[in-house]
Amino acid sequence: MRTGEALPAAGDVLATLATGLWHWSTGNELVTVDEEAARLLGLPAERTTLTEAQARARLHPVDWNEITAVIQLAVAEGTLAEVRIRIMDEHSRVVRVVRSRSKPSFDPVKKAYEVIGTLQEVTEPGPGPSAGRRTVTGDWRRSREAFLLDAGRALAEARSTAEVLRVADGLAMPGFSPDRLAVFGVQGDRLTIIGQHGDRPGDDGPFTQMPLETDYPAAEVVRTGRAVYLSSPADYKSRYPVAWPLAQHFGRQSWAFLPLTVAGRTMGAWMAAFSHPVAFTPDERSVLTTVARMLAQALSRAGVADSERELAEGLQRSMLPSLGPRIPGMCVAARYIPTGGGLQVGGDWYDLIPLPGGRFALAIGDVQGHDVRAAGLMGQLRIALRAxxxxxHRPDAVLSRASRFLHGMAGDGADARFATCLYAEADPATGVLEIARAGHPDPAIRMADGTVMTRPTAGGLPLGIDPDADYPTTRFTLEAGETMMICTDGLIEAGGHDMESGWRRIRRILEGHLPDPDGDDLEPLADDLVQAVHGPTGSRREDDMAVLLLSRTAAGVRPGTAPRARTRRTLMSVAQDEPERIAEARQHVRELLHDWTSADQVDSAVLLVSEMVTNVLVHTDADAMLLAEVTGDKGERRLRVEVTDAGDDLPHRRRPGELASSGRGLLLIELLAESWGVDPRGEGKSIWFVLCEGA
Structure with missing residues (x-):
């Protein structure tokens, strides 16, 4: 070029240097490229305008995301944006690598970025040291991508602030991992430290409750929303002379302070400090910025989850009662475990209600649903039951009124709710329990010798379904050394069990527990039940669960009354319209004799019980009441079974013919029982038989 000649156009100079120009406007989502930039993108070498989708299709997807991050960072810091980009062909293969340098700007009115930059191909290195450098660069890029994927997955899975901080502490950034981390939050007009790693306890003292106006990097980041990079102690000292004495004694060489921004609001700052000098190249800044963005999102999600959890736990605690002072002669223990998902609230509850005369009532129930409305209805229903x-009122009247109350509260539309409930009144002096049940599982009794059986009780519909439903009452005595367990179905069905398999698991736990000799400490048993079924802490459960235990201690037996030692019994009624419960009666007798030495005697007892109960249902208009009792030491025990009804006609022996379908009941009793009899009552009668073990 001769002196005095005009300079060539900028585009001609860039074309001579194999450098293309591009312009990207996020407002209209268009990318304009000149001839050289089009060639580098694998397009015909002519000036053209592409949509964002068309431009993105030419680039490696990871690099497109990196461009967006680097541009936002450059705008925030007022610097150039530099990034390497892999160009892909139509078969998703990398055909070349280009370097982009640009000067982005942001229009706050249009809320759009304007980016003008250059594209220049990165020359493929030949043999020698440069090839090694390229390999290192490629490995670093792959390591960075793998690191960001792992970090994003780990932070996304963190469910609490503590878990997020633990994940952040364990992040090992490729090639430039920090050895000190701190997460700053904001409370009012002050900076606080949410968590830190790499220092001794107490070292963060000077940085807690620091005013936001302090000349400290983290405070400036929160005020401005822009990152601060300090590559050397001299850089730190010159920019923040007031804060430098606080940071000097930690012995670090480089610092990065990045904003934690969510939805345009800076909620805090993240500090990464290094014991070695770091230049904070565009690639390194891109990694730090991406981690800070993921960390901010994770902390925001965890903060919401922490608040919801605290709200749910506080709500549930306020609705569940304290069991209060000890009850003379009785011992009570209870547990409640919320569901593992959502707000961790549900409709399960238990209650202990003092009554006049030293008596008390136990209530346990489950309102349909696992949401805030279920918890609210549960609280209202619990208060109504107490009232x-x-x-x-007697137990049947309490549940009848509660059902009418819930029906009025929950309505009868598509969003209607019902509740199961078991309500029991107890007399500590006698051990007598009166139980009314509304669609709830039957109680289980662990007898003094370790035998565990369900205790059949009469019941009605769940509360809230029929405002005029009846709830019959079952009355029985809890003997000294016996423990009653009542629970919600969440305890039984936890872990994918159904009611049958879940009950077998609960039974094994109850049978395997070593009881307190005096029967006055149920806390270990309550812990065993919960720990055995609800899984590891923090595990997700589909239902909440509640369990209530009641035992009668030796101290609860009235003076002068000898406790019934080595006695186990079952009592149940079979109504005229419940013939299916005959099978249940047979099963209960078999469970009562689970360790009987003679299997043939067990079969005989089951057969006789079936005959006696069936005889009442067929030949009278009354219901049958079954009482089976085992007494004595093993090997010499005595079984006495009695079936009572209100009918006046006494049974009599008959001689049935070969084809007769009935009339053999008394013959079987006479043949199989050691002794038997029929006792008239003032109203009705009872028929009984006795079997002696080993006879």
Whole structure:
């Protein structure tokens, strides 16, 4: 070029240097490229305008995301944006690598970025040291991508602030891992430290409750929303002379302070400090910025989850009662475990209600659903039950009124709710329990010798379904050394069990527990039940669960009354319209004799019980009441079974013919029982038989 000649156009100079120009406007989502930039993108060498989707299709997807991050960072810091980009062909293969340098700007009115930059191909290195450098660069890029994927997955899975901080502490950035981390939050007009790693306890003292106006990097980041990079102690000292004495004694060489921004709001700052000098190249800044963005999102999600969890736990605690002072002669223990998902609230509850005369009531129930409405209805229903009990109503009346109350509260539309409930009144002096049940599982009794059986009780519909439903009452005595367990179905069905398999698991736990000799400490048993079924802490459960234990201690037996030692019994009624419960009666007798030495005697007892109960249902209009009792030491025990009904006709022996379908009941009793009899009552009668073990 001769002196005095005009300079060539900028585009001609860039074309001579194999450098293309590109312009990207996020406002209209268009990318304009000149001839050289089009060639580098694998397009015909002519000036053209592409949509964002068309431009993105030419680039490696990871690099497109990196461009977006680097541009935002450059705008925030007022610097150039530099990034390497892999160009892909139509078969998703990398055909070349280009370097982009640009000067982005942001229009706050249009809320759009304007980016003008250059594209230049990165020359493929030949043999020698440069090839080694390329390999190192490629490995670093792959390591960085793998690191960001792993970090994003780990932070996304963190469910609490503590878990997020633990994940952040364990991040090992490729090639330039920090050895000190701190996460700063904001409370009012002050900076606080949410968590830190790499220092001794107490070293963060000077940085807690620091005013936001302090000349400290993290405070400036929170105020401005822009990152601060300090590559050397001299850089730190010159920019923040007031804060430098606080940071000097930690002995670090480089620092990065990045904003934690969510939805355009800076919620805090993240500090990464290094014991070795770091230049903070565009690639390194890109990694730090991406981690800070993921960390901010994770902390925001965890903060919401922490608040919801605290709200749910506080709500549930306020609705569950304290068991209060010890009850003379009785011992009570209870547990509640919330569901593992959502707000961790549900409709399960338990209650202990003092009654006049030293008596008390136990209530346990489950409102349909696992949401805030279920928890709210549960609280209202619990208060209603307490009110009805305090008025002096019997158990059947308490549940009848509660059902009418819930029906009025929950309605009868598509969003109607119902609740199961078991309500029991107890007399500590006698051990007598009166139980009414509304669609709830039967109680289980662990007898003094370790035998565990369900205790059949009469019941009605769940509360809230029929406002006029009846709830019959079952009355029995809890003997000294016996423990009653009542629970919600969440405890039984936890871990994918159904009611049958879940009950077998609960039974094994109850049978395998070593009881307190005096029967006055149920806490270990309550812990065993919960720990055995609800899984590891923090595991997700589909249902909440509640369990309530009641035992009668030796101290609960009235003076002068000898406790019934080595006795186990079952009591149940079979109504005229419940013939299916005959099978249940047979099963209960078999469970009562689970360790009987003679299997043939067990079969005989089951057969006789079936005959006696069936005889009442067929030949009278009354219901049958079955009482089976085992007494004595093993090997010499005595079984006495009694079936009572209100009918006046006494059974009599008959001689049935070969084709007769009935009339053999008394013959079987006479043949199989050691002794038997029929006892008239004032109203009705009872028929009984006795079997002696080993006879």
């Amino acid at each position: 009805y009990a305090a008025e002096g």
